[in-house]
Amino acid sequence: MITRPISQIIEPQYAIEGAGVLLRRSIAPRKSNEYDPFLLFDHFAFNDPVEGPIRGFPMHPHRGIETVTYMLEGSVNHRDSLGNSGRIGPGDVQWMTSGRGILHEEMPRRSEQSGVIYGFQLWVNLPAAQKMGQPRYQEVNAATIPSATKDGATVRVVAGEFNGVSGPVTEISASPLYMDVRLAPASRFVFPVPSGHTALAYVFEGTGKFAGETVDSVKMIVFGDGDQIEVESDSGVRFMLIAGAPFREPIVPYGPFVMNTVEEIQQTLAELRNGTFIKS
Ligand code: MN
Numbered sequence: 001m002i003t004r005p006i007s008q009i010i011e012p013q014y015a016i017e018g019a020g021v022l023l024r025r026s027i028a029p030r031k032s033n034e035y036d037p038f039l040l041f042d043h044f045a046f047n048d049p050v051e052g053p054i055r056g057f058p059m060h061p062h063r064g065i066e067t068v069t070y071m072l073e074g075s076v077n078h079r080d081s082l083g084n085s086g087r088i089g090p091g092d093v094q095w096m097t098s099g100r101g102i103l104h105e106e107m108p109r110r111s112e113q114s115g116v117i118y119g120f121q122l123w124v125n126l127p128a129a130q131k132m133g134q135p136r137y138q139e140v141n142a143a144t145i146p147s148a149t150k151d152g153a154t155v156r157v158v159a160g161e162f163n164g165v166s167g168p169v170t171e172i173s174a175s176p177l178y179m180d181v182r183l184a185p186a187s188r189f190v191f192p193v194p195s196g197h198t199a200l201a202y203v204f205e206g207t208g209k210f211a212g213e214t215v216d217s218v219k220m221i222v223f224g225d226g227d228q229i230e231v232e233s234d235s236g237v238r239f240m241l242i243a244g245a246p247f248r249e250p251i252v253p254y255g256p257f258v259m260n261t262v263e264e265i266q267q268t269l270a271e272l273r274n275g276t277f278i279k280s
Pocket of ligand 1: 057060062067104106
């Protein structure tokens with residue numbers, strides 16, 4: 001087995017999105033598509049009431065991508081143009097495949113107990129053949145996300161498989177792994193990730209040695225190629241492990257849309273203007 005080395009460590013940058021939502025952004029959609037099939041990773045972390053009222057993300061469109069919301073504290077109230085509505089609470093996941101288009105509203109709310117909002121949004125690309133497909137939601141309640149324990153690692157498996165435990169999110173084009181991994185102090189975690197797949201780790205609590213290199217929170221690690229991820233920790237560490245198969249297609253990102261050509265973006269904007277964006 002070949003342990004994947006670290007190829008890049010990204011320091012998340014503060015960004016403001018939606019109606020004044022402060023977040024920590026590690027990766028954002030770019031034409032260079034260097035984290036193919038992953039496009040964006042945002043960390044919502046409102047831990048201080050002086051950050052003021054949370055206004056959220058009022059109605060906005062998406063086309064050509066999947067957005068994955070995973071909340072640890074607080075919640076996101078959600079509704080969309082297809083008539084879906086609901087609340088993504090602590091430990092819940094919403095895996096939204098926009099396909100040809102949805103309009104939705106995402107409103108983060110503080111935990112009533114702690115006053116904190118803590119969660120992540122990952123954007124996953126869709127291959128050209130799926131970009132104009134039917135929109136689809138996989139709403140996963142916290143109670144149905146299985147946990148697996150091995151050698152001091154406790155893993156909540158959202159998508160992919162760990163130690164014989166499979167995540168509830170399935171039939172995603174990128175064949176993703178998406179896991180919340182917690183290592184107890186003085187433990188070691190070795191996890192196979194298929195060679196050629198893109199692999200990232202978002203370290204959000206504690207400190208760990210990834211491929212022999214010490215990384216403290218909060219950082220996004222980009223791994224080089226190999227067939228396993230190796231992590232050790234003396235004091236404990238928690239990270240999101242993200243991996244998937246690249247599509248190796250050209251992309252043209254434009255705000256909440258990611259298509260393959262400029263013409264497809266122009267078409268999308270024309271449909272928004274003339275009211276034909278949402279197709280039944
Ligand atoms: Mn959105």
